[in-house]
Amino acid sequence: MRDETIPTHCPYCxxxxxxxxxxxxxxxxxxxxxxxxxxxxxxVNRGALCGKGRxxxxxxxxxxRLTEPLIRSHATGRLEPATWEEALRTIADRLRRTREVHGxxxxxxxxxxxxxxxxxxTLGKFARVVLGTSQIDYNxxxxxxxxxxAHGKAFGLDRGLPFPLEDIPRxxxxxxxxxxLAETMPxxxxxxxxxxxxxxxxxxxxxxxxxxxxxxxxxxxxxxxxDLALALGLLHEVVAQGRTDEEFIASRTTGWADARAAxxxxxxxxxxxxxxxxxxxxxxxxxxxxxxxxxxxxTARGPEQQSKGTDTVSAWINLCLATGRAGRPxxxxxxxxxxxxxxxxxxxxxxxxxxPGYRKLDDPAARAHVAEVWGVDPESLPGPGxxxxxxxxxxxxxxxSLLLMGSNPVVSAPRAAHIEGRLRSLDFLAVADVVLSExxxxxxxxxxxxxxxxxxxxxxxxEGRVLLRRKAVDAPDGVRSDLEVLGALAGLLGHExxxxxxxxxxxxxxxxxxxxxxxxxxxxxxxxxxxxxxxxWPCPEKEGDRHPGTPRLxxxxxxxxxxxxxxxxxxxxxxAEEPDAEYPVLLTTGRVVAQYQSGAQTRRVDELNAAAPGxxxxxxxxxxERLGVREGEPLAVVSRRGRATGPxxxxxxxxxxxxxxxxxxxxxxxxxxxxxxxxxxxxxxxEFKVCAVRLEPADRGAVA
Ligand code: SF4
Numbered sequence: 001m002r003d004e005t006i007p008t009h010c011p012y013c014x015x016x017x018x019x020x021x022x023x024x025x026x027x028x029x030x031x032x033x034x035x036x037x038x039x040x041x042x043x044v045n046r047g048a049l050c051g052k053g054r055x056x057x058x059x060x061x062x063x064x065r066l067t068e069p070l071i072r073s074h075a076t077g078r079l080e081p082a083t084w085e086e087a088l089r090t091i092a093d094r095l096r097r098t099r100e101v102h103g104x105x106x107x108x109x110x111x112x113x114x115x116x117x118x119x120x121x122t123l124g125k126f127a128r129v130v131l132g133t134s135q136i137d138y139n140x141x142x143x144x145x146x147x148x149x150a151h152g153k154a155f156g157l158d159r160g161l162p163f164p165l166e167d168i169p170r171x172x173x174x175x176x177x178x179x180x181l182a183e184t185m186p187x188x189x190x191x192x193x194x195x196x197x198x199x200x201x202x203x204x205x206x207x208x209x210x211x212x213x214x215x216x217x218x219x220x221x222x223x224x225x226x227d228l229a230l231a232l233g234l235l236h237e238v239v240a241q242g243r244t245d246e247e248f249i250a251s252r253t254t255g256w257a258d259a260r261a262a263x264x265x266x267x268x269x270x271x272x273x274x275x276x277x278x279x280x281x282x283x284x285x286x287x288x289x290x291x292x293x294x295x296x297x298x299t300a301r302g303p304e305q306q307s308k309g310t311d312t313v314s315a316w317i318n319l320c321l322a323t324g325r326a327g328r329p330x331x332x333x334x335x336x337x338x339x340x341x342x343x344x345x346x347x348x349x350x351x352x353x354x355x356p357g358y359r360k361l362d363d364p365a366a367r368a369h370v371a372e373v374w375g376v377d378p379e380s381l382p383g384p385g386x387x388x389x390x391x392x393x394x395x396x397x398x399x400x401s402l403l404l405m406g407s408n409p410v411v412s413a414p415r416a417a418h419i420e421g422r423l424r425s426l427d428f429l430a431v432a433d434v435v436l437s438e439x440x441x442x443x444x445x446x447x448x449x450x451x452x453x454x455x456x457x458x459x460x461x462x463e464g465r466v467l468l469r470r471k472a473v474d475a476p477d478g479v480r481s482d483l484e485v486l487g488a489l490a491g492l493l494g495h496e497x498x499x500x501x502x503x504x505x506x507x508x509x510x511x512x513x514x515x516x517x518x519x520x521x522x523x524x525x526x527x528x529x530x531x532x533x534x535x536x537w538p539c540p541e542k543e544g545d546r547h548p549g550t551p552r553l554x555x556x557x558x559x560x561x562x563x564x565x566x567x568x569x570x571x572x573x574x575x576a577e578e579p580d581a582e583y584p585v586l587l588t589t590g591r592v593v594a595q596y597q598s599g600a601q602t603r604r605v606d607e608l609n610a611a612a613p614g615x616x617x618x619x620x621x622x623x624x625e626r627l628g629v630r631e632g633e634p635l636a637v638v639s640r641r642g643r644a645t646g647p648x649x650x651x652x653x654x655x656x657x658x659x660x661x662x663x664x665x666x667x668x669x670x671x672x673x674x675x676x677x678x679x680x681x682x683x684x685x686x687e688f689k690v691c692a693v694r695l696e697p698a699d700r701g702a703v704a
Contacts, residue, residue: 006472007039009459010053011114011452012596014160014337015185016461017053018042018533021453021472034060034453034473042533044165044461048187052596055605059451060473064604065434066448067478079436079446084480084488087445091403092492094428094444095131098401104132104382108391108399111350112406113140113339114597116457116469117521118506119482120341121356121513122499123405124349129376129498130490134385135399137352139407140345141388142414145683146309147299147335148346153310154317154333154566155326156559157518158358159464159537160343161298161334164551169194171330172292173201175285177227177316178302178689179336182211183593188336189215201288205230206302207588208618208660209653218284221655222275224588225575225690227303231315232572233271233282234289235263238322241283243290245324252327252558252565259318259567266572274572276655290323294330301338301590305688307678311570318567326565327554337462339597344460347519347537348510352391353384356510357517366517373513374498387684389414389677396425404431405449405482410438411598411665414686415641416672432485437600438666449482450475457503458529463551465534466524515541518559523547575690576678577640579657583692585623586658587637589671599664615646615669617695618660624650627695634698637661639691642673645698659695663688 009016020037034057040047059065069087070079082090098106109127111120120138127136144160151158168174168191181188192202192215204216205227213219222230238244239260249256268279289295297320303312317326317333325331337343348356349370359366361384371378386394392413395402402423413419423429423442431443440446454475460466475481480488483506487499500506504526515522522541529535536549557563579586594612596602603609617635629635629648636643637659645668646661654660661671676691 005037006470007042008453008469008472009467010049010340011056012052012340013185014339014342014462015044015188016340016459016467017045017049017187019049019053021057023473033057044463044465045187048190050186051594051608051611052602055607057453058605059434059601060453062604066436066446067476068448070446072444079443087447088485088488088492091430091445092489095401095403096493098427099131102400105135106398106400107131107133107135108395108402109133109136110388110391110402110404110407110409111136111138111345113138113143113342113345115345115350115406115482116341116459116503117344117348117510118457118503119405120345120350121348121510122483122486122506124356125374126486126490126499128381129374130493130495132380132382134352134382135391136350136385137388137391138345138350139388139409139412140339140342141351141684142305142412142686142688143301143338144304144335144342144346146304146306146680146685147313149310149683150313150317150568151335153314153568154321155554156561157553158346159553160337160462161464162332162553163334164463164465165191167330168192168296169198169200171195171200171294171296173203173289173295175203175205175289175295175297176212177205177297177299178304179298179300180206180210180212180590181336184338184591186593201292203285203288207655207658218281218288220277220281220285222277223655224586224658225306226275226572227306228308228312228315228570229266229271229274229572230277231312231319232263232266232570233268233275234286235315235319235322236266236271237268237282237286238290238319239263241286241290243286244322248324249322253321253567254562254564255567255569256322258569262569262571263318294328295323295325296331297325297333298336300336302689304335305685306690307576307680307687308573309680309685310682314568314570318570321565321567327558329552329555332554341459343462343464344458344466347460348514352387357514357521358519359517369516370513373509387679389679389686390684392419392422395422400426401428402426402430404429404439408437408439408598408600410442411600411670411672412663414672414675414677414688416670417642432482433600435600435604437598447485448479449485450479454479455481455503458507460537461534464536466521466529466537467534468526468529511541576687577676577692579692583639583694585693585695587639587674587691587693588658588660588689589663589675590660591664592662595662595664597664603664615644615661615665615671616649617646618649618651618654620654620656621650621652622656623659624648629695629697636696636698637671637674637693638696639674639676639693641676643696644669644671644674659693
């Protein structure tokens with residue numbers, strides 16, 4: 001590592017906390033270790049980090065990281081060390097052979113929301129230009145697609161937050177729906193604390209009384225899968241109390257009559273029966289929200305990861321529009337993105353239906369623009385492919401070979417045992433990762449790739465702020481970057497040019513590809529990002545002048561053709577799987593503070609593993625008493641798809657009809673074995689957040 005302190009960003013979640021990395025020479029001459037130093041000048045986290053960010057360098061020098069390619073031996077069936085040339089040639093040969101025998105769409109590509117913008121862009125280009133396949137999607141589909149779809153419908157543009165986080169403490173009221181910031185991104189909790197210190201009100205909607213919900217002025221705990229009815233009930237009450245903003249509705253929106261009619265069919269007593277949230281609480285929420293001079297609704301995975309996630313988010317947006325809480329300073333709807341590059345990863349082409357700049361793959365003008373940047377015939381670009389779960393479900397069927405980067409679907413996909421089986425049934429699987437994840441362990445070829453501090457690249461945080469992670473340390477021998485891998489494979493597959501390994505060179509091309517698109521990065525450069533602590537998109541290039549970037553969207557007009565926001569009429573419908581006699585309990589899932597997503601990285605950090613060594617089954621004392629379950633007793637949570645086990649954790653902080661499990665672990669504790677892959681019809685988001693289960697003490701028969 002160089003001598004100076006290097007400013008960069010955390011490798012984990014979408015907050016993308018700023019941190020400084022510094023080299024520390026080891027006393028035993030064992031080289032230089034990297035340590036995290038506070039970076040108080042970065043506005044998003046002002047120096048604060050959670051345990052994941054603080055310990056993030058430990059994986060750089062971890063004994064468990066991969067430092068040489070592996071190829072599965074025909075003789076032993078085991079992954080054996082190989083040279084880079086052997087590994088890359090094997091991948092290129094197998095992908096080429098799959099194409100020749102079964103056609104281009106028999107090759108699949110699966111990416112991740114943690115990949116930098118440069119990697120996401122290059123992966124999409126590699127799939128469409130080198131492989132010619134339409135079969136590419138990524139794990140961000142599991143995390144952001146419902147909010148993105150609803151954003152697009154209502155506002156004509158999808159950016160997680162239409163305002164910077166710094167606006168939150170200055171608004172009058174926040175409704176936080178299905179987000180547990182205290183566990184998922186603790187440094188962001190201070191925005192809510194400051195909101196309250198300033199006299200603002202906080203309403204938290206969550207079936208659990210989380211650490212975040214404990215901060216709330218009002219906690220609404222709906223039955224999992226009923227957030228849509230709750231939002232409709234609130235809108236009904238807004239209308240009934242005469243709290244709509246008629247001037248805003250008339251001048252800034254369209255479609256109110258149909259949305260109003262849908263809401264009026266959801267009167268408070270009906271909503272109470274569906275959600276379990278009492279009418280007085282509904283009315284109190286409306287009072288707090290409407291009395292405030294400005295207000296925001298922020299959603300996260302709770303309402304989004306449902307088979308009606310898009311409609312659910314639309315209902316919350318309708319509430320904002322009807323009350324004039326959008327397109328105005330300190331007001332609006334926003335989605336709290338989850339993965340490190342959950343925002344940028346959804347903008348530059350690794351989604352099944354998308355080209356860089358948030359362009360649509362089925363738009364002829366978009367195809368022509370991007371094809372020109374790529375130097376190919378627009379006709380050569382394949383059309384839209386399958387969504388993430390549908391792609392994984394097709395493995396071993398018409399998709400025979402898969403190249404996977406930055407994802408661990410064996411743990412993170414719904415109905416995970418089935419998906420693990422699909423991965424095993426492939427003719428060929430190649431995985432690039434930093435550790436031997438559960439998915440990499442199934443591969444025919446594994447490529448060891450660089451980590452965040454060993455390469456430069458941009459990410460776009462939940463605010464739409466494009467950030468630069470700088471290279472701070474050299475990668476160990478034997479490791480290459482994802483961009484080097486894609487460039488080398490492109491070369492072996494006949495594309496010598498167009499796949500540079502230098503991230504800044506890729507970004508320069510991304511700027512041109514995104515120019516004129518919704519997510520326009522053309523005015524952003526590495527230099528600007530470094531000088532300005534990030535630049536908010538859209539930021540088009542302006543001749544002879546600097547576009548300032550766009551921290552706040554929609555203040556003058558929405559991004560629709562006529563500049564008006566769209567109300568989308570929606571109606572409540574039940575979850576895809578409701579409790580019945582055989583599976584009488586609701587399951588919901590989520591995260592814990594010391595682990596991140598599938599845990600591929602954080603489970604390998606001793607401090608984090610000690611803090612959160614395994615899954616648990618959280619249940620209410622009433623349910624525990626009814627079932628005769630004691631604290632710590634091993635429980636199995638069983639659905640129609642399989643079972644997951646963990647010790648009972650009994651708490652009054654959960655609804656009596658619901659159990660909760662975190663999803664970071666493989667094996668017996670893998671809750672995604674149990675979750676339901678029912679898809680939202682618009683976003684194709686699986687229903688991670690609700691399904692029907694029964695509980696079985698591990699050594700007894702079914703008890704609920
Ligand atoms: Fe990293 Fe997110 Fe923790 Fe910040 S909150 S340190 S970005 S994991």
